[in-house]
Amino acid sequence: MSENDSNVIRREVDVVVIGAGPVGENVADRTVRGGLETVIVERELVGGECSYWACMPSKALLRSGQALRAARAVPGAAEAITGELDVPAVLARRDSFTSGWDDAGQVRWLEGANIDLVRGHGRLSGEREVTVTGPNGELTVLSARHAVVVATGSTATIPGIPGAAESGVWTSREITATKRVPERLAIIGGGVVGTEMATAFASLGSNVTLIARGTLLAGLEDFAGEYVSDGLKELGVSVHTGTTTDRIERASTGEVTVSTSAGEVHADEVVIATGRGAHTRDLGLDTLGLTPGDWLSVDDSMLVDGFDWLYAVGDVNHRALLTHQGKYQARAAGDVIAARATGSALELAPWGAHVATADHAAVPQVVFTDPEVAAVGLTEAAARDAGYDVRVVDYNLGWVAGASLQRDNYRGKARLVIDANREVILGATFVGPEVAELVHTATTAIVGEVSIGRLWHAVPSYPTVSEIWLRLLEEYGRPRVGESR
Incomplete structure (x- = not known):
């Protein structure tokens, strides 16, 4: 049902999904397949972080260097290598995977899957209600008969390092979308983003310094970080572990000075890769008694604690910040929403069809370093x-x-x-x-x-x-x- 009242469009549907990244797309696909009318809301590009600023562009930046090193490690092939990476070609291939940051293809997929798209910033505005502010300020109020799903993901966090904000530091978004390769690059953070981008840009010719407060790839087996540290050093990366960053300053010349416990690092650009936070700060959580900016705690069917209609899927629930795990959660959530809406049998026991049990015991991940x-x-x-x-x-x-x-x-x-x-x-x-x-x-x-x-x-x-x-x-x-x- 839709109506226009004083320039506010009101519409009632079965399911509203906020966030059209891979996770939101998968939830919507499953609810539509389950017979539910579904609207998905997106304020940026359909396809989300993974498609344009994370998984796909970052791995495209890494792949060419990986292939070159693999060839050089095999006699016969090594002798055929006569040059270095063609940087413009690498960046052009990266651009092809993002479709030039154009989401027309992803929108066509939504249309083919019978998922309605509402562009704009969606905010929770009441029970089973989402208000969307469109690109030109127009308002659309969506009421859900059965469920609202939050699939807004996570966002890079900037720690309180003095001078960081004023220095125009990069995050994962800027480094994966850059049109140029900095001659000198400093990366703060020894996790997946930090180590992968250090690998990629050292391969592309940057003089890279990696600064990590602890060890590399903390949370994995210790030997993993040790092997990756050795690999980065072989690529010419200067690796500083157990090092704190005290201040970042950009001079009028554009040079950035990073003051650390190990001394000063001079760079043309600085990437902050120290962690991610819940993308919930401007989501209207306060209208439901929840705290803006918090992760959303859920049960194994992705139902937010204390609600029988609100779901949180993917990074935003902080169970496993990985695209493939979010898509796994999305399949379970989409199916359980449809089952609850139609009164079908539920499989909520561990490893059942409507729960994401693997989040607790079997989360796979790959770090595409060398x-x-x-x-x-x-x-x-x-x-x-x-x-x-x-x-x-x-x-x-x-x-x-x-x-x-x-x-x-x-x-x-x-x-x-x-x-x-x-x-x-x-x-x-x-x-x-x-x-x-x-x-x-x-x-x-x-x-x-x-x-x-x-x-x-x-x-x-x-x-x-x-x-x-x-x-x-x-x-x-x-x-x-x-x-x-």
Whole structure:
């Protein structure tokens, strides 16, 4: 139903989704497939952060350097390499993945999926109600019969470093969308964004300095950060860990001085990559008794605590700030909204169709540095903290035949974290060139709680890097029938 009252458009639909990134798109797709009329609201580009300022452009910037180094590591191919990266070509390829920051293709997908789009800034304005301020100030009030879904994601946070705001620092948005490669680049932050962009821009010719308050890639196994630190140094990156940033100042010449506990760093641009916050500050949360700027706490069906109609999906619920995990949550949320609306049976037990159980135990991620890091599940430290009787199995990836064929002097490491009582995998980490494709097998084993004894029958092809699975099982030792470890 729609009507126009004093220049305010009012419309009632089944579901309203705020945020048309990959997560919001997936929720809307599932609710439409479930027979519900759905409107999606977007104030920027349809496709969201991942499509234009994160996943896709960042990996496009990384891929060319990765391919060049891979070729140089194989005799015969190495001799054919006569030059360096063509920077304009790399940037042009990056632009192609963002469609030049034009969302027409994404809008066509919405239309094909029968999802209505309302452009503008959506704010919660009451129970089951969203008010959208359009590009020209026009107002649209959307009332949802069944559910409102918040899928607004997260945004880069700027810490309170004196001078940071005045110096025009970059965040992940500016670095992934830049039209030029700074001659000198300082990156503050040793997480995924910091290490990936240090890798990319060192490959593109920048003189990069990476400043991290702690270790690199904290939260992953310690050896992952150590391998990545060594890889960055081989690319010419100056890596400062355990280093605080005290002040940032930009001179009239454009040069930026970063004062740190390890001394001064001089750069043409500075990237802040120290974390992300909930994109909820101007969302109208206060109208519902919630705090603007807070993450939204949810149950496993993505229902916001204390509500029976408000859902929060993706980064905004702070369960796992990863696009693929947000899309997984979106499929569960879209299906459960449709099921609740139609009175269909619900599957809310762990691993049921309407819950995102994997968020707790089987979250995979890949860091596209050189070497790559691919990990899923619990680290050794996290598993011990959770009270498991842990056995850890490590193996040198360079000793696997497939790795030695892939490139000369292959360096890497693999680890399995195993629940010694149940003999199932709790976590896995792979570090090495092009290990990204190894992690899904580990994810499957963790989700399925496949026993170590059964995994012996999953025979890896020879000679592939996947043979690491056999080597890890050999290190663990084959369980005997009836044996309890």
